[in-house]
Amino acid sequence: MSHWIEVAAEGDLFEGAAIAVAPQGLDIAVYKTEGGEVFATDNTCSHGQARLCDGYMEDYEIECPYHQGRFDIRTGEATLPPCVAPVKSYPVKLEDGKVWLEI
Template identity: 50%
Template sequence: MNNSTTTGWIDIAAADAVPAGDVIGVEVGALDIALFDVDGTIHATDNSCTHGDGRLCDGFLEGHEIECPLHQGKFDVRTGKATHAPVNKPVRSYPVKIENGRIWLALG
């Protein structure tokens, strides 16, 4: 991982690091980030469930929703919105862009 920044964006992974229709976890400094591939589009959120601290990268991705592996709460990976109980607080989502075969994340 290359943590160099270009105009507020951080290079976090190769674009092909996230398998189609799947999720991976990556560390960005002190942050734990989940990267999701939904229909060829990469999305990013914090990797920790807001309900029980389960790692979302260990959950089940179905369409645009990730299910927490601990209590089956769900989030929309595009926005971070909580979509299924017991979660009721959104998870932070991040802007993502793909450039030169790399995934770039905006933390601001």
């Protein structure tokens, strides 16, 4: 059964960047687009042990800092090799200045 967990303050997020959060021991990247939308995926690249929050973000894609493969931050789908397996994505909501993830 899933439930919502507060993971950060909305002010912790910066447009065009990601931060790492660790609710319940999970390693999750939370992204804020240039347009202010917020998304979340697993923080570990499915191709190697790279942290996605350290990658380059453009529009709705995050680039793995090790091998330059990419993922769609909205769905977790791999969009550029060598990444082919998706990463898990999580529903996000902003409420009362806080970031919540459905785990």
